Amino acid sequence: MAVCKTPFETPSQSPVQRVRAAHPSSGGDVQVASAPGTWVLLGENVDHFGGVTLAGTVALRAAAAVSPREDNLISISARGPLGQEFAVQMPYDDTPADGLARRWWGLVHTLVQRQVLSRDTAGLDITVESDVPVGAGLGALYAADAAIALALAAGHDDVDTAPFRARLAEICSHAVTSYSSLIVLRARHSVALRGADGVSVVDYADGSLTQAPPPSHHGVRVFSLAEGLGEPFVQSRKEIAERRAFIDAACTNFGVASLRQLPEASARVVQWIEARRSAGDEMAPEPEVARRWVQFCESETLRSLAAAKALRSRRANELFTLLNSPAEPHDLATPDALVALARERGAVSARPAATGTSNAVIAFVPVQDADEFAAAMARELEVVEVTAGEPARVEG
Structure with missing residues (x-):
């Protein structure tokens, strides 16, 4: 395991202060917004199924400043908390090759296509300052997406209304799906833009977002543990993309908005896959793989619903038992050794920050043991405490 020589610390100045100082003084109208990191409690892989995802905001934030320019260029400058720096200048009309540039270039173009930004947009200066570390499972890129989108939309009359925030979250997720090679967890955009200081319950069957009390009400502190920070995790990217494409195709075949609406979904999906393979469809997945994924999504949705109920009824033992219970087989990479280590060292519950x-x-650690736990873990690992944050906001 990697050695963490110094604890993770954020700069003394807030990202909003830093982004105001770093943004070019072009004389244009500068708009600033900030958005929180996010953490996932359960259900990170069930959105395409129509399941339920539980996620919360983090006190660590990203801030974005934007202003217009007249030379048909998009100039982006970004800095993260670990000394990472990113800078690119590109033509407004040419798709960039760099992955991060393409992600945010695509976000700008999607906002224009959805008529949140004017079609007369000629160019932009975009500056990002973030305290959310990449690799901690805390949605660093999603926080930046949300901050950029909200800054660009800051002049909209409905910018603080729930329907507009829901629309903006959908635009962010659509843009990243279209322009980034990384897997999108849509709940992170939703929670960053619409969440609160508790746990948001995002139900993809009807698109609703409701609130539940945070696990901290059960006498625990929450920590992110990682062997290293600074790089996104991409090991299971292909597998997740294939499973989501299969779910989407199944929904289309059965004429349902989500497989959660389909009675006896796993059996009927397997029959459909077997029929495709019998007809010579070489693109159809193995029937057993399809069965496992549907059953995984069904099981995770039930776990998420049960966890939301446990949070709302303040049943701590039930909540942590649910979090510790093994998932259905899913064939995705998971940090099982680190989960086991956290539990061995005193966490009442520990689970992957976002499977795949x-x-x-x-890790969820009793308050009385939390300082000792964090200090012991920091000798070998990167440790970031997860404290409740606030949703994205336009900074006046």
């Missing part, structure tokens, strides 16, 4: 899209672990 993060190699970090979220």
Whole structure:
């Protein structure tokens, strides 16, 4: 395991202060917004199924400043908390090759296509300052997406209304799906833009977002644990993309908005896959793989619903038992050794920060043991405490 020589610390100045100082003084109208990191409690892989995802905001934030320019260029400058720096200048009309540039270039173009930004947009200066570390399972890139989108939309009359925030979250997720090679967890955009200081319950069957009390009400502190920070986790990217494409195709075949609406979904999906393979469809997945994924999504949705109920009824033992219970087989990479280590060292519960899209672990530690736990873990690992944050806001 990697040695963490110094604890993770954020700069003394807030990202909003830093982004105001760093943004070019072009004389244009500068708009600033900030958005929180996010952490996942359960259900990170069930959105395409129509399941339920539980996620919360983090006190660590990203801030974005934007202003117009007249030379048909998009200039982006970004800095993270670990000394990472990113800078690019590109033509407004040419798709960039760099992955991060393409992600945010695509976000600008999607905002224009959805008529949140004017079609007369000629160019932009975009500056990002973030305190959310990449690799901790805390949605660093999503926080930056949300901050950029909200800064660009800051002049909209409905910018603080729930329907507009829901629309903006959908635009962010659509843009990243279209322009980034990284897997998108849509709940992170939703929670960053619409969440609160508790746990948001995002139900993809009807698109609702409601609130539940945070686990901290059960006498625990929450930590992110990782062997290293600074890089996104991509090991299971292909597998997740294939499973989501299969779910989407199944929904289309059965004429349902989500497989959660389909009675006896796993059996009927397997029959459909077997029929495709019998007809010579070489693109159809193995029937057993399809069955496992549908059953995984069904099981995770039930776990998420049960966890939301446990949070709302303040049943701590039930909540932590649910978090510790093994998931259905899913064939995705998970940090099982780190989960086990956290539990051995005193966490009442620990689980992957986001199965398949993060190699970090979220650990829940009794308050009286938390300082000792964090200090012991920091000798070998990167440790970031997860404290409640506030949703994205336009900074006046």
